Amino acid sequence: MRIKLLVIGLLLTAISLPVRASSVNYTINFTTSSGSPGPTSGSFTYDSSTGTFSNFVVAWDGYSFNLTSSANAPFDAHPSGCTGEASTGAFSFALLSQALTCPSAPEYFWFGQPRVGPTQVFVFEDEVSSSGYDQIGATLPENSTGTGSAEGNWTISAAANTPEPAGLLLLGSGLVGLMFVGLKRRFA
Numbered sequence: 001m002r003i004k005l006l007v008i009g010l011l012l013t014a015i016s017l018p019v020r021a022s023s024v025n026y027t028i029n030f031t032t033s034s035g036s037p038g039p040t041s042g043s044f045t046y047d048s049s050t051g052t053f054s055n056f057v058v059a060w061d062g063y064s065f066n067l068t069s070s071a072n073a074p075f076d077a078h079p080s081g082c083t084g085e086a087s088t089g090a091f092s093f094a095l096l097s098q099a100l101t102c103p104s105a106p107e108y109f110w111f112g113q114p115r116v117g118p119t120q121v122f123v124f125e126d127e128v129s130s131s132g133y134d135q136i137g138a139t140l141p142e143n144s145t146g147t148g149s150a151e152g153n154w155t156i157s158a159a160a161n162t163p164e165p166a167g168l169l170l171l172g173s174g175l176v177g178l179m180f181v182g183l184k185r186r187f188a
Contacts, residue, residue: 022049
């Protein structure tokens with residue numbers, strides 16, 4: 001009986017680890033190279049097991065741009081020849097981490113413009129040529145007071161990974177099982 005409980009506890013603990021590791025929180029660090037103002041923050045959650053984003057938000061010029069749906073279905077202006085053409089979240093993650101493989105050296109940059117016709121625009125882009133590029137972007141209604149624009153580079157870094165509730169539950173169950181086995185052994 002003790003062996004069975006020990007095995008069950010270890011299995012529950014082992015199962016909880018992949019659940020915790022699949023989704024990772026990332027922070028985006030911006031370096032403005034021209035224009036003003038630069039973005040004040042950026043972050044997203046990326047699940048490498050499904051290749052999808054959640055909670056992808058950039059704060060810029062007093063606005064919060066939600067780029068989640070755009071990152072999961074990036075825009076390809078022309079076939080760029082990059083590995084894994086712009087159609088998935090995994091491709092967007094490669095763009096953000098600047099790990100694309102393109103036929104010519106791409107230029108990676110973000111740009112934001114408060115006044116582009118009737119919209120606010122914020123875009124991450126990799127430009128393969130003057131006619132080919134891939135991008136992740138979002139637009140918002142026009143800001144009547146904004147007149148500037150800015151662009152620059154970015155880096156992303158993994159934040160501390162927070163365990164998901166299901167992972168914590170499984171981990172806790174495994175630990176309780178191990179503790180129960182220990183108590184039984186002690187009083188047997």
